Amino acid sequence: MEGIDVESITVKDLKITRRDEGYSRGREGYEQILHASLNLLVDEGYKAISFRRIAKACDMNVGNVTYYFKTKEDLIRQLLDAIISSYEDEFLKIMTLTKRGPERQLEKYVTVIINDIATRKTTRVFPELWALANHDAFIAERVQEMYDRARVTINKIITELNPELSDEERETVALFISASMEGLTVFAGYEKPWAGNRAFLKNIAILTFTNLVKTIRSKDIQKIRS
Amino acid sequence: MEGIDVESITVKDLKITRRDEGYSRGREGYEQILHASLNLLVDEGYKAISFRRIAKACDMNVGNVTYYFKTKEDLIRQLLDAIISSYEDEFLKIMTLTKRGPERQLEKYVTVIINDIATRKTTRVFPELWALANHDAFIAERVQEMYDRARVTINKIITELNPELSDEERETVALFISASMEGLTVFAGYEKPWAGNRAFLKNIAILTFTNLVKTIRSKDIQKIRS
C-alpha cells in the first residue's frame, strides 16, 4: 500500500528559528512558551492566550514569559510565524519527494491536504489565522506568503498538464484549487460534521481538479458573462 | 443586462427577532447594541467586543448594555444568531426568485456567493464565525444549520442535472461545491490579494462545478484508492 508514506504524515508543530545567544536552558524556556501558547490556541482559541495562562502552563513566573517576549504582539507574531513556518517546511518536504508525473502529483497534493485538515491542529489553527489576518497586516502578509509557496507546486503541475494557459490564468486556477481545499477545513476538519465523508471528498476533489486542469482553456477563464 | 438583480444585492446586516415585551425605546436600544457589536466585529475583530466599547458606541451606560444582555456569552450568541439569520434570509430570497433551469441556477449560485464574499462584512465575519465555532458548540451548531440550509438549493440543482447519484453522494458533491466557494473568502474577499481576479474565479467555478455535477458518477465518488 503506497499511501502509507502520505497517510501517516502530520505537520510538525512549530518551526522555531532563533536563539544563537543564551544558555540551553533559555532555549528550553523559549520553546516551552511557544508550545504552551500553541496548545492554548488549539484548545481554547486566541482569546485564551495570555501571559499568565502561559506562565501557569509552563510552571514558570509571568515575568519570565515577558523576559522572552517583551510584548504580547511580539509573542503572537513569533508564535504564528513558527506555526506557519512548520507548515511551509512540512509541505515542501512532502511535495518534493515524489516524481510520478503531474497527474499523480495532483492526487498526492489533494491527499496531503485532506489528511492535514483532518488534524486537530490544522482545523483549529487555520480559522484563527484567517480571522487574525483580517485585522493584522503583519499576519496577513505572512499567511499570504505561506499560500504563495504552497501554490508553487500546483502551478508546476498545471504547467505540465496545460501549457497553453497564461501565467495569470494558471495562477488563478491554482488559487481556485488551493482555496477549495482550504474551504473544506471548516466542514470536514477534525470533529466536523463531514469528517466521515473525507474519502468521498478526496475522490471528488481529485476528479474535479484533474479534469479542470486538463480541459480548461483561456477562453473559459476570460469569458465575459452577460 | 439581466445580471443587475444579482450584482447589486447585498445581505441585510442583521435579522433581529425578539422583543414582544417592552416599550419601543427598549427595542431601539436592543437593536442599537447589536449593530454596534457587529460594527466592532467587522472593524476590529472579536477581541474588540466589550460591554464598555459597545456602550460608548451607543452613547449609553455600561449597565444599560447588561440590562439587555445579561452576560457576554448571551450577547455574542444573539449577535451571531442575528448575523446568520440575515444571511439565511437573504440567501433564500435570492435563490428562490429565479426559475431558469438548473444550469443557470448553478451559475447564479456561484455569482451570488462571489459577490457576497466580496463584501467587507462577509469577508470579516465568516472567518470569525469559523474560529468561534471551533470552541463554542452553540455557535458551531448554528453555523452548521446555516450551511445546511444554503445547500438545499445546490442539492436540488444536482438532483436535476444528475439524478443517478445517491442521497449521500449528492450531498457530498453539494458540500464540496459550497466549501470551495467559502474557501475563496480568505483569498478573494474584500481587499484580499486575489480580489481583482474574482471574475476569473467566477468563470472557473461555474465551469468546474457545472462539469462536475453533470459528469460525476457514483463509481467516481466511491472509488477506493490504492
Next chain:
DNA sequence: ACCAACTTTGGTCAAGCGTATAATTTTGGT
C-alpha cells in the same frame, strides 16, 4: 393623571490583563 412596568444611570466589585523592575538564582566559560 396615575402608576406599574420598563429603561437608564452611575457606581462598585473582584479578577484578569499587559507591562515593568529590582532582587535572586542558575549557568557555563575561564
Next chain:
DNA sequence: ACCAAAATTATACGCTTGACCAAAGTTGGT
C-alpha cells in the same frame, strides 16, 4: 572556584474586563 551573563522569581502598577445593584427617570395603557 570565580564571576559576568543569563534566567527566574516575586511583586507591584495602572487599566480593562464582566457582573452586579440600588436609585432615578421614562413610558404608555388605564
